[in-house]
Amino acid sequence: MIVFDHLTKRYGPLVAVDDLSFSVEPGKVTGFLGPNGAGKTTTLRMATALIRPDAGTVSFDGRPYAAIPQPGRHIGIALEPNAFHPGRTALNHLLMLAPYVGADKKRCEEVLGFVGLGDATGKRVGKFSLGMRGRLNLAAAILGDPEVLLLDEPVNGLDPEGIRWIRQFMRALAESGRTVLTSSHLLSEVQQTVDNVVIIAHGKLVHSGSLATLEAGNVPRTIVSTRQRDALISLAQFHHWRVSAGTEPHSFLIEGPSAGEIGAAAGASHIILDQLASQSSDLEAVFLHLTEGQGGMR
Amino acid sequence: MIPAIQSELRKFLSTKMWWVLAIVTVGYVGLSALSTAWALGWLLTDGMASAGAGSEDVGMITAAMGDYHGMVYGMAASLGYFIAAMMGALAVTAEYRHNTIAVTFLAEPRRWIVVLAKVVAALPMGLILAVVAVVSALGLGALGFVVAGDATHLGDSSTWRLAGLQLVTLMLWTAIGTGLGLLVRSQVGVIIGVLVFTLLLEPILRMIFMIFESTRSISRFLPSAASEAAAGGESAYSLVSDTGTVDLLSVPQGILVLLAYGVVFGVAGYFLRVRRDVA
Numbered sequence: 001m002i003v004f005d006h007l008t009k010r011y012g013p014l015v016a017v018d019d020l021s022f023s024v025e026p027g028k029v030t031g032f033l034g035p036n037g038a039g040k041t042t043t044l045r046m047a048t049a050l051i052r053p054d055a056g057t058v059s060f061d062g063r064p065y066a067a068i069p070q071p072g073r074h075i076g077i078a079l080e081p082n083a084f085h086p087g088r089t090a091l092n093h094l095l096m097l098a099p100y101v102g103a104d105k106k107r108c109e110e111v112l113g114f115v116g117l118g119d120a121t122g123k124r125v126g127k128f129s130l131g132m133r134g135r136l137n138l139a140a141a142i143l144g145d146p147e148v149l150l151l152d153e154p155v156n157g158l159d160p161e162g163i164r165w166i167r168q169f170m171r172a173l174a175e176s177g178r179t180v181l182t183s184s185h186l187l188s189e190v191q192q193t194v195d196n197v198v199i200i201a202h203g204k205l206v207h208s209g210s211l212a213t214l215e216a217g218n219v220p221r222t223i224v225s226t227r228q229r230d231a232l233i234s235l236a237q238f239h240h241w242r243v244s245a246g247t248e249p250h251s252f253l254i255e256g257p258s259a260g261e262i263g264a265a266a267g268a269s270h271i272i273l274d275q276l277a278s279q280s281s282d283l284e285a286v287f288l289h290l291t292e293g294q295g296g297m298r
Numbered sequence: 299m300i301p302a303i304q305s306e307l308r309k310f311l312s313t314k315m316w317w318v319l320a321i322v323t324v325g326y327v328g329l330s331a332l333s334t335a336w337a338l339g340w341l342l343t344d345g346m347a348s349a350g351a352g353s354e355d356v357g358m359i360t361a362a363m364g365d366y367h368g369m370v371y372g373m374a375a376s377l378g379y380f381i382a383a384m385m386g387a388l389a390v391t392a393e394y395r396h397n398t399i400a401v402t403f404l405a406e407p408r409r410w411i412v413v414l415a416k417v418v419a420a421l422p423m424g425l426i427l428a429v430v431a432v433v434s435a436l437g438l439g440a441l442g443f444v445v446a447g448d449a450t451h452l453g454d455s456s457t458w459r460l461a462g463l464q465l466v467t468l469m470l471w472t473a474i475g476t477g478l479g480l481l482v483r484s485q486v487g488v489i490i491g492v493l494v495f496t497l498l499l500e501p502i503l504r505m506i507f508m509i510f511e512s513t514r515s516i517s518r519f520l521p522s523a524a525s526e527a528a529a530g531g532e533s534a535y536s537l538v539s540d541t542g543t544v545d546l547l548s549v550p551q552g553i554l555v556l557l558a559y560g561v562v563f564g565v566a567g568y569f570l571r572v573r574r575d576v577a
Contacts, residue, residue: 042577049407050400051575066407077404083397085313092312099301099308100405140401 001026002047002148002181007056009042009203016042018203020056024181024196029174031194032183035291039203040183044079044152060148072101076141079152082133086126090117090136093125094143101144108143115139116165130157138169149173151182155189167193187287201291214286221285222259224266225251225275235269251275255289302406302415309398310389310423319385320430327378328434332442335370339446367451368460368530370439374431375464375471375529379522380496382427382468386420386475387492391485400576413568417476417560424472428465436461460530463549467529470556474521477563483571496522508544518547519555527552 002024009017017039024030034040045051047058049066057064060075068074084093094108103111112121115135120128125136134157141149151170155163170180170193184190187197197214199207207214223246226232232252236243241262242255254262259278266273279285310316346356393399406412436457440450451457475492482488500522507517517523527547547555 045575045577048404050403051577071407072405079404080397080400083401085309085392085396085398087313088309089312092308096305096308096312097401097405099304102301 001061002179003057003059004043004047005057005059007043007046007058008054009039009046009051010054016203017046017053020200020203020205022198022205022208024179024198026179027174027177028195029170029180029182029190029193030196030198031187031190032181032198032200033187033190033287033291034183034185034200036185038185038200038291040185040200041079041152042203043200044150044181044183047150048075048077048079050079070101070144072097072144072146074144074146074148076144076146076149077151078134078137078141078154079150080137081130081153081156084125084128084133084136087124089122089124090128090139091121093136094140097140097143103143111139111143112136114142115169131159131162134158134162134166138166147177148179149181151180153183153185155184163189186284188284191283199287199290206290211283214283219255219286219289220258221279221289222254222257222262223251223275223277223279224254224262224273226266226271226273228271231269231271232266235265235271239265253279299411299415302411303419305402305405306389306415306419307422309393310419313392315388315392316385316423316426319381319388320427323378323381323427323431324434326381327373327431328438330377331370331373331435331439334373335439335442335448336446337442338366338370339443339448343447365456367439367443367454368456370442371435371457371460372464372529373439374428374435374461375467375525378427378431378435378468379471379525380492381431382424382471383475383478383496384489384492385427386424386472386477387479387482387488388475388485389420389423390416390476390479391483391488394483395485403576409572410568413480413564413572416480417473417564420473420476421469424469425465427472428468431468432461432464435464463528463530466553467525467556470528470553470560471525473560474556474563477560477567480567480572481563481570514545518545521556521559523547524552524555524559528556 004020004022007017007020008015020039020043032040032044042051046053047065049064060068065071065075088096090112091108094111095105098104098108109121112118115138117132117135117139120132125133128136134154138151138154141151154166158166170182173180174195182190182194191211194211196210197207198205224232225246225248227250229250233243236254239257241257244253246253259276263273263276342356342360346359393402402412403409436452440452443450478492479488482491500520504517504520504523507513507520518527523546528549530549531546546552
């Protein structure tokens with residue numbers, strides 16, 4: 001169990017992470033989601049003692065990261081997308097980390113083979129594609145065979161084949177009883193992989209729970225167009241629907257009722273609708289809805 | 299602690315920086331020793347003879363030259379020390395430049411262990427460069443003397459004492475460089491800093507200190523003076539001294555002063571820089 005407890009980090013007047021508390025269940029894949037700049041990376045860096053929080057703590061089974069001897073044997077981390085010396089080979093990059101986790105050369109080669117870099121062990125990282133660097137980062141994370149993995153935007157830069165691979169990789173880790181916390185700015189990127197989600201925006205928690213609880217927050221969104229603006233707004237107010245201006249002239253976004261309910265109500269009130277279009281209300285929409293507002297449901 | 303040191307050594311040996319600097323050392327130290335030995339050797343043998351100097355004159359001039367063999371063989375440290383410092387510094391600044399420092403701190407979150415491991419690992423790293431420098435100075439220096447027809451003095455115990463002391467001195471300079479790298483962190487900053495200080499600022503300071511009676515003893519504690527003391531007492535500054543000799547510390551004192559510089563830079567680097575957030 002990873003417990004994030006009232007974590008706060010300020011940069012001058014900006015509060016990057018604001019009194020953030022949540023926990024990550026063992027043996028599951030948890031998606032750590034939020035738009036770019038929401039504070040995901042700062043949070044993960046505070047968890048791993050790279051950044052000192054202004055307040056709060058993060059603990060792994062009760063211990064802070066810095067108090068775990070040989071942390072790489074318990075917690076595998078892929079935070080830095082590009083922390084490689086370009087002149088060092090992939091194998092040497094792992095060999096340099098190997099003493100810390102007690103791994104030998106054979107283990108390094110094995111791990112490189114596992115992430116699909118078996119043919120590139122002697123290649124300099126400077127010649128690696130972004131996708132290969134991503135795989136090398138994961139190889140470094142699993143070198144010490146840890147029971148917990150923290151991954152920051154692991155899908156970034158991967159090709160479709162790489163994305164499929166990393167999804168299987170994370171599922172396989174969870175199925176073998178390991179805990180995975182993976183961040184992303186897109187829910188759709190991890191939707192098929194994660195069991196639980198933790199969503200933050202502006203450094204604050206907006207949602208934490210299983211994917212199913214997120215689906216429960218799935219509010220229908222409908223675009224309507226009408227020239228009877230005032231009539232539509234009073235109708236929305238009467239029914240307690242959330243209405244906002246749409247992207248086109250005379251168009252409005254209504255949240256809450258289904259398209260059918262809106263059509264029936266508008267007809268009963270003699271409002272002529274030029275357009276009535278249900279928005280594909282997938283989880284991504286829920287995610288956007290949650291992260292756009294200043295922290296709605298908790 | 300041992301894994302951290304092992305990791306640092308692997309980092310060091312897995313990039314080309316060390317052998318590039320080793321080649322620079324062979325070029326700079328070796329060629330300087332070769333040309334100086336050749337020129338001095340020729341001057342004191344054929345050069346004098348062709349100028350019609352008698353054996354008495356040659357003896358007198360040779361005596362006035364002092365231990366010029368030691369001067370040539372001492373170039374490993376007297377010329378090579380800033381390369382050793384640079385190597386120690388670059389090993390650290392490369393970590394900041396390529397952000398592998400974050401990876402290192404993730405592997406060992408107790409950062410003081412990382413700092414200690416870097417300084418300790420600098421000693422064997424420095425030994426590699428020191429061996430290259432000493433072999434260059436002795437090998438190419440002796441070659442220069444042979445070509446000029448002068449004696450090499452390679453079998454003298456004083457030559458081997460000088461060689462050994464220079465190994466120690468250059469190892470310490472690598473550790474000092476490591477401390478500097480931790481303090482400065484910027485690759486360009488540390489290169490410019492080391493060059494400006496060792497080639498410009500320090501020589502000026504040292505000469506100013508040597509002019510005044512009251513500051514003369516302080517000049518012994520400047521890094522280059524301590525280095526000369528640690529490396530056996532050869533000093534290029536004897537030429538600018540009114541007494542013809544330079545007041546230096548003893549060998550052990552020189553070693554301790556160099557060690558102190560390394561410790562001060564390392565501790566300052568830790569408290570001022572290393573403990574900061576890695577963003």
